[in-house]
Amino acid sequence: MSFYVTTPIYYVNAAPHLGHAYSTIGADILARHMRQRGEDVFFLTGVDEHGEPVALAAEKEGVTPQELADRNAARFRDLMPLINASNDFFIRTTDAEHKAAVQDVLQRVHDNGHVYKGEYEGWYCPRCADFKTENEIEDGNRCPIHHIELTREKEENWFFALSAFQERLEQLYASQPDFVMPRHRYNEALSFIRGGLQDVSLSRANLTWGVTVPWDPGHVFYVWFDALLNYYTALSYARPGEDLTERFWPATYHVIGKDILKFHCVFWPAILMAAGLPVPEHVFVHGYLLMQNAEGREDKMSKSLGNVLDPFEIIERFGTDALRFYCFRDVSFGQDGVVSTAQFGQRYEAELANELGNLASRSTNMVARYRDGVVPDVSLDPALVEAFAGLEADVAGLLDRAEITQALEAIWERVRRLNAYVAETAPWQLAKDPERGEDLDRALASVIEGVRVLGVLLTPFLPETVAKLQMALGDADSTWTAAGYGARRLQRVEKAEPLFPRAA
Numbered sequence: 001m002s003f004y005v006t007t008p009i010y011y012v013n014a015a016p017h018l019g020h021a022y023s024t025i026g027a028d029i030l031a032r033h034m035r036q037r038g039e040d041v042f043f044l045t046g047v048d049e050h051g052e053p054v055a056l057a058a059e060k061e062g063v064t065p066q067e068l069a070d071r072n073a074a075r076f077r078d079l080m081p082l083i084n085a086s087n088d089f090f091i092r093t094t095d096a097e098h099k100a101a102v103q104d105v106l107q108r109v110h111d112n113g114h115v116y117k118g119e120y121e122g123w124y125c126p127r128c129a130d131f132k133t134e135n136e137i138e139d140g141n142r143c144p145i146h147h148i149e150l151t152r153e154k155e156e157n158w159f160f161a162l163s164a165f166q167e168r169l170e171q172l173y174a175s176q177p178d179f180v181m182p183r184h185r186y187n188e189a190l191s192f193i194r195g196g197l198q199d200v201s202l203s204r205a206n207l208t209w210g211v212t213v214p215w216d217p218g219h220v221f222y223v224w225f226d227a228l229l230n231y232y233t234a235l236s237y238a239r240p241g242e243d244l245t246e247r248f249w250p251a252t253y254h255v256i257g258k259d260i261l262k263f264h265c266v267f268w269p270a271i272l273m274a275a276g277l278p279v280p281e282h283v284f285v286h287g288y289l290l291m292q293n294a295e296g297r298e299d300k301m302s303k304s305l306g307n308v309l310d311p312f313e314i315i316e317r318f319g320t321d322a323l324r325f326y327c328f329r330d331v332s333f334g335q336d337g338v339v340s341t342a343q344f345g346q347r348y349e350a351e352l353a354n355e356l357g358n359l360a361s362r363s364t365n366m367v368a369r370y371r372d373g374v375v376p377d378v379s380l381d382p383a384l385v386e387a388f389a390g391l392e393a394d395v396a397g398l399l400d401r402a403e404i405t406q407a408l409e410a411i412w413e414r415v416r417r418l419n420a421y422v423a424e425t426a427p428w429q430l431a432k433d434p435e436r437g438e439d440l441d442r443a444l445a446s447v448i449e450g451v452r453v454l455g456v457l458l459t460p461f462l463p464e465t466v467a468k469l470q471m472a473l474g475d476a477d478s479t480w481t482a483a484g485y486g487a488r489r490l491q492r493v494e495k496a497e498p499l500f501p502r503a504a
């Protein structure tokens with residue numbers, strides 16, 4: 001089965017922040033998990049380089065849009081290996097192949113009769129590059145996301161006849177009830193559609209930084225249509241000499257933040273329908289990472305508000321896996337949640353270092369000490385067999401629905417269960433009593449098998465940590481067939497090095 005997962009492509013008007021890392025890590029966890037299951041995976045991320053947000057930022061800095069795009073695209077590209085994103089391609093919308101493919105698809109939309117020339121007049125946020133409808137405007141004519149005053153725009157544009165797709169979109173939502181996930185976002189998108197759709201600008205006449213409209217070269221495409229199409233165009237040129245479109249389209253999951261719901265859940269399926277292309281299977285909409293400000297109010301972390309956690313700094317202090325863990329543990333994927341460096345430090349100590357790190361070092365240490373590193377080949381304790389029963393199916397089921405936090409929680413319950421088991425069986429006591437050798441064998445074998453399984457299940461979440469753990473366990477099999485408790489048995493282990501040393 002093919003599994004194609006994407007992140008939003010990020011604006012290159014500023015440097016990456018934790019919000020960008022968040023969506024990318026979420027998509028990466030799904031991609032890594034599906035690879036474990038032997039699926040044919042393609043994972044795409046990249047940057048959105050055209051449009052007003054970038055043109056304005058470049059103007060402010062006194063550089064050309066291309067210069068700004070080159071500089072910041074490099075910063076996003078460098079973020080990917082740092083957060084251990086296993087993306088198969090990194091798209092830039094200034095790629096010549098992308099631009100040509102955008103022209104090709106939108107020409108089809110034009111030729112299919114869904115485009116007309118008209119006059120646009122209305123409110124516009126240059127930071128969102130979004131034309132706001134009356135019910136999307138905050139008091140004082142402000143953008144509800146950026147809180148800046150909206151500008152009044154009036155220009156002759158090419159329009160996409162979105163309103164004509166209302167019925168087909170409603171049908172899509174009826175026939176694909178998990179087109180948008182989680183459910184409350186599905187309801188939000190559907191009520192937006194039911195509220196009545198207005199036609200939208202497909203081109204901008206007063207902007208030059210974009211993809212030229214082939215049938216009217218005085219215009220460039222409205223950046224959102226250029227950007228959305230990246231998910232489709234990338235497949236045609238990501239692998240030189242190969243077209244992956246047949247193999248991976250339609251996408252399985254678009255992972256996005258709730259700020260761009262309208263574009264992905266309404267405009268995107270409509271434009272695909274207009275071009276005669278299949279629509280994606282799912283759009284997963286996650287919430288905002290928020291920061292508490294000085295007055296105690298919670299704000300969206302955003303470059304325009306200047307209240308961002310720098311992922312590079314966090315990684316330097318705590319390591320990549322700690323970042324990957326924290327984002328999905330502290331904030332439920334799909335909901336909003338407040339993040340802070342203080343909470344970060346607490347979870348690192350309490351959960352990674354004390355719960356997982358100690359479990360790994362204690363369990364391997366005990367086998368090394370009491371059994372010379374040889375894992376006793378005895379039957380496993382039924383109490384743990386039961387505690388792990390069905391776990392891998394549960395985790396797979398949750399990740400099928402992109403419920404990353406719940407999957408991590410299910411795994412973490414077993415981290416705690418194993419720690420409790422160690423405390424209950426107290427192998428260090430058993431080791432003192434020569435008559436209890438069999439009990440000691442069973443306790444050691446049962447714990448270490450649990451640790452092995454946790455390694456397999458945590459592979460998509462904590463790839464670096466699991467690699468270290470698996471070195472000590474002498475077994476690097478992270479395929480899904482190894483995910484069951486008792487599915488494989490370890491032979492020899494070595495004492496694991498501390499997985500989470502004290503943070504600097």
Ligand code: ME8
Pocket residue numbers: 007008009010011012018019020022023048227228229230255256257258259260287288289290300301302
């Ligand atoms: O909107 N919390 O780009 P963008 C969680 N180029 N996620 C956050 C976040 C936060 N505080 N801040 C940003 C664009 N994100 C367009 C997208 S796609 C065809 C074009 C994440 O740089 C989240 O995924 O503003 C959000 O949707 C995205 O970054 C917006 O990135």
